[in-house]
Amino acid sequence: MVNNGVNVAALLEAREALTEAPEAAQFKWRASCEWKNGTHSHSTVDSFYGLGEEQRHRTVYSFDADHPEVFASEDNGATPVELVLVGLASCLTAGVAAVAQHRDIQLKSVKATIEGGMDVQGILGIDSDVRNGFDGIKVTYDIDADATPEEIRALVAQSQKRSAVYDIVTNPTNVTVEVN
Amino acid sequence: MGSAAAIIIGAGHAGLAVSRCLSDRSIDHLILERGEVANSWKTERWDSLRLLTPNWQSRLPGFGYQGNDPDGFRTMAETISFIEDYANLISAPVQTHTTVQDVSFADPGYKVKTDQGTWLCQTLVIASGACNKASVPSFAKYLPPSVQSLSSMQYRNPEQLEQGGVLVVGASATGTQIAHEVHQSGRPVVMAVGEHVRVPRVYRDRDIKWWMDAAGVLDERYDEVDNIVRARSVPSLQLIGSRERMTLDLNALRKIGVRFAGRLAGINGGKVQFSGAFKNICALADLKMGRLLDLIDEWALASGTNDEVPPPYRFAPTEVEDSPTLIMDLSEKNIRTVIWATGYLPDYSWLNVPVFGRKGRIRHDGGVVEAKGMYLMGLPFLRKRKSSLIDGAHDDATDLCDHLSAYLDEPSGNSSSEGVLCK
Numbered sequence: 001m002v003n004n005g006v007n008v009a010a011l012l013e014a015r016e017a018l019t020e021a022p023e024a025a026q027f028k029w030r031a032s033c034e035w036k037n038g039t040h041s042h043s044t045v046d047s048f049y050g051l052g053e054e055q056r057h058r059t060v061y062s063f064d065a066d067h068p069e070v071f072a073s074e075d076n077g078a079t080p081v082e083l084v085l086v087g088l089a090s091c092l093t094a095g096v097a098a099v100a101q102h103r104d105i106q107l108k109s110v111k112a113t114i115e116g117g118m119d120v121q122g123i124l125g126i127d128s129d130v131r132n133g134f135d136g137i138k139v140t141y142d143i144d145a146d147a148t149p150e151e152i153r154a155l156v157a158q159s160q161k162r163s164a165v166y167d168i169v170t171n172p173t174n175v176t177v178e179v180n
Numbered sequence: 181m182g183s184a185a186a187i188i189i190g191a192g193h194a195g196l197a198v199s200r201c202l203s204d205r206s207i208d209h210l211i212l213e214r215g216e217v218a219n220s221w222k223t224e225r226w227d228s229l230r231l232l233t234p235n236w237q238s239r240l241p242g243f244g245y246q247g248n249d250p251d252g253f254r255t256m257a258e259t260i261s262f263i264e265d266y267a268n269l270i271s272a273p274v275q276t277h278t279t280v281q282d283v284s285f286a287d288p289g290y291k292v293k294t295d296q297g298t299w300l301c302q303t304l305v306i307a308s309g310a311c312n313k314a315s316v317p318s319f320a321k322y323l324p325p326s327v328q329s330l331s332s333m334q335y336r337n338p339e340q341l342e343q344g345g346v347l348v349v350g351a352s353a354t355g356t357q358i359a360h361e362v363h364q365s366g367r368p369v370v371m372a373v374g375e376h377v378r379v380p381r382v383y384r385d386r387d388i389k390w391w392m393d394a395a396g397v398l399d400e401r402y403d404e405v406d407n408i409v410r411a412r413s414v415p416s417l418q419l420i421g422s423r424e425r426m427t428l429d430l431n432a433l434r435k436i437g438v439r440f441a442g443r444l445a446g447i448n449g450g451k452v453q454f455s456g457a458f459k460n461i462c463a464l465a466d467l468k469m470g471r472l473l474d475l476i477d478e479w480a481l482a483s484g485t486n487d488e489v490p491p492p493y494r495f496a497p498t499e500v501e502d503s504p505t506l507i508m509d510l511s512e513k514n515i516r517t518v519i520w521a522t523g524y525l526p527d528y529s530w531l532n533v534p535v536f537g538r539k540g541r542i543r544h545d546g547g548v549v550e551a552k553g554m555y556l557m558g559l560p561f562l563r564k565r566k567s568s569l570i571d572g573a574h575d576d577a578t579d580l581c582d583h584l585s586a587y588l589d590e591p592s593g594n595s596s597s598e599g600v601l602c603k
Contacts, residue, residue: 022538136503154467160460170456171445 006101024051040066040076081116081134088165089114089139095159096143105151108144137169184210185588187292187301189283191217191274193240193263194558195307197573200241200270201581207588210301211272212294214279218263220309221256227337228361230255230421231570232353233389238570240266241577251387253421280308284532289553303584306531306542306549307557310568311524317349322447323518327510332358332521338365344516345369347452347508349444351376352415355521356428360420362519363438370508370515372454373430374443377417378465378498381427383473384480384489388419395479397472398566399575402546405561412561415523416568430462430498441505451509462498470494526559547580553587555580 018025027050033043046060064077078086089112100107116137122130143152160166186202188195191213202209213219231238236250243266254262267274275296282293289302314331323329328342332354338361348359351373363369379388392398405411420428430440442458455461473494480486508515528542535551537543546563547556556562563579566572 019538150467150470153463157460157463157467160457161464166457170442172448172453 002101002104002106004097004101004107006098008098008101011098011102026050036076037074038066039071039073040064081118084169085114085116085137088137088163088169091163091165092139092156092159095163096141096155099155099158099162100145100147103151103155105155106146108146109142110145111142112139114139181298181300182210183300184208185301186210186303186305186584187212187290187299188305188307189280189292190307190309190558191267191272191276192220192307192309192558193218193238193266193570194309194573194577195305196263196266196270196272197240197577198305198307198555198557198581199272200243201577202584203270204241205581205585207581207585209273210299211274212278212280212292212299213274213276216276217267217272217274218260220311221260221263224311224333225256226332226335226358226361227256229357231259232417232419232421233569233571234387234421237389237393238262239574240570241574243269252423280530282530282532285551290533302588303553303555305555305557305580305584306528308526310526310559312527313525314520315523315525316520317444317522319447320518320520324450324510327515328517330517330519332519333524335519338362338367341365341367342516343367345514346517346519347372347444347510347515348519348521350374350415350521350523351418351430352521352523353417353419355519356418356430356433357420358519358521359433359438360428360436363433363436367517369433369438370505370513371430371433371438371440372442372444372452373440373458373461374415374455375461376415376430376465378429378469379417379419379472380429380469380495381419381425383476384492386489387425388417391476391479392472393566393571394483394485395476397475398564398569398571400565402561402563402567408561411565412559414560429495431496434499439505440500441508450511451507453507454505456504456506458504459500462500466497547576548583553584555584 027048029048031043031045033041035041042062042064044060044062046057048055048057063083065080065083066076067073067079068075093110093112096110097107114137116134118134119130121127122132141156143155145152145155147155185207186209188198188209188211191211195211195213196217199209199211216222230253232253234251235245235247235254238245238254278294278296280292280294283304284291286300289300290304292299292301292304311333314333316331320329330340332350335358341362344367346362346367346369348355348362348369349372351371355371359369359371381388383391402408402411418429420426426432434440440458442455442461444452445455446453473492477492480489528536528540531542533551533554535542535549535554542556543550544556547559549556557576557580558567558573560568562572563576564572567576
């Protein structure tokens with residue numbers, strides 16, 4: 001019996017239900033961020049909206065973000081760009097587990113390393129031809145599972161195809177920032 | 181007002197196959213056709229197109245290929261005569277130049293209003309095609325006006341296009357064939373590549389369609405696949421019907437100089453943005469092709485075909501540069517034309533019966549529409565994987581006419597007697 005700790009039956013039921021009730025599929029994800037000092041900020045996630053009503057996480061999760069000391073900061077947390085990498089890697093990894101469960105593949109271990117290249121001449125305003133963001137992101141998986149190498153490659157490919165963060169990172173998104 | 185037990189909308193291969201099956205069952209019927217027999221083939225295809233399936237593979241009820249080039253691919257002219265010959269052979273009752281304007285419940289049956297009069301029918305078969313309109317993304321309107329924009333339905337040949345670069349959006353059979361032809365005409369092509377289905381034209385000395393037919397892939401039923409909604413929206417196989425039996429995948433296009441980027445994600449101030457998922461899109465297509473070839477090899481072993489053909493082999497993975505283009509300035513790259521090969525949609529604007537589900541699709545179970553006595557024909561994976569092919573019409577028409585015939589024979593719930601009185 002394959003068990004990756006993913007309740008595929010529930011996910012498939014949800015897919016069925018949300019096909020019939022597309023309005024319940026409309027979710028809103030949120031975070032709040034408060035400046036502390038310098039480049040240090042403290043963010044929390046708590047509520048979100050979905051299935052037609054307000055929802056709550058089991059508990060409030062919080063994240064400190066800062067810049068490292070080489071940027072003359074205090075390094076009270078991960079840099080925001082590292083949090084993006086964390087988001088991408090954890091999204092893809094969750095996808096690997098879900099797809100594996102659906103395909104009856106038992107996972108033994110899944111490890112990802114992720115690296116984003118960046119020329120900081122962009123954010124420092126040294127060269128306007130250099131973009132602020134990553135010039136590329138590389139994710140490397142080491143996966144031990146009861147499956148052929150082809151099947152493992154297909155798992156990882158399918159996980160990218162269904163990943164929200166992968167889509168957010170690879171496609172443009174309109175961003176609106178307002179000041180109250 | 182005329183009437184018939186069955187009215188078929190559309191005199192293409194699908195409608196004609198149904199007509200033949202209804203005649204076999206002595207069910208009185210009429211085909212309403214907005215233009216002429218094989219109208220879409222006559223008016224909505226580009227000039228150089230050949231069928232993607234070999235000649236032998238267009239098997240209609242009571243009709244098939246009779247020439248001496250079974251492995252060749254029909255030109256449009258040959259396809260049109262093939263369908264016209266079939267219409268003549270089966271003496272199809274086609275009312276040409278009759279455009280359906282409105283279909284509504286007539287209780288019992290349906291009222292079909294056309295520009296040539298109104299008919300009543302107990303049963304209705306919609307065989308008006310899967311490709312009535314081009315499906316073009318909404319952001320196409322943000323293209324700078326200086327850039328020519330046309331859909332694959334408007335495309336006829338490269339001479340239509342200005343000299344200069346061309347962006348072909350979409351990499352299904354349509355996109356790859358147009359990209360190939362346009363690039364060869366001296367207009368350098370960049371392709372925006374989303375999800376696609378890569379296959380070789382020939383594998384182990386046999387046409388890929390021969391393998392798929394023989395191994396039963398094309399006979400897979402709509403109620404056997406994991407996710408039929410998805411199976412019905414899979415892009416067409418990257419194929420071209422050519423004398424050279426050429427394989428037209430991205431590697432072949434790259435070899436002649438076509439350049440690639442990911443799926444077109446947006447247009448902003450004269451610049452187009454491509455998705456950064458191109459590598460994975462190609463990996464998915466390579467893996468999927470690998471699974472098809474594995475299945476073919478397994479079947480070859482099991483069926484004893486293995487000894488008649490060369491041993492298995494595999495194709496090089498799709499070549500992708502390390503950092504595919506993400507943003508392209510159209511004027512900087514001298515892109516004069518954008519061709520949208522982004523798919524087709526059926527047009528049911530004339531159908532005033534509440535049978536529509538999400539995204540304007542008609543709700544149906546293998547072609548049997550929820551509304552009693554209404555049927556669909558000639559749509560992708562309607563009942564089998566081959567439903568999108570001319571070759572798929574035989575089995576689908578047979579099954580649906582069995583259903584239609586049984587429905588007309590039901591003692592209650594319809595009005596076969598009234599239908600007779602109407603005549």
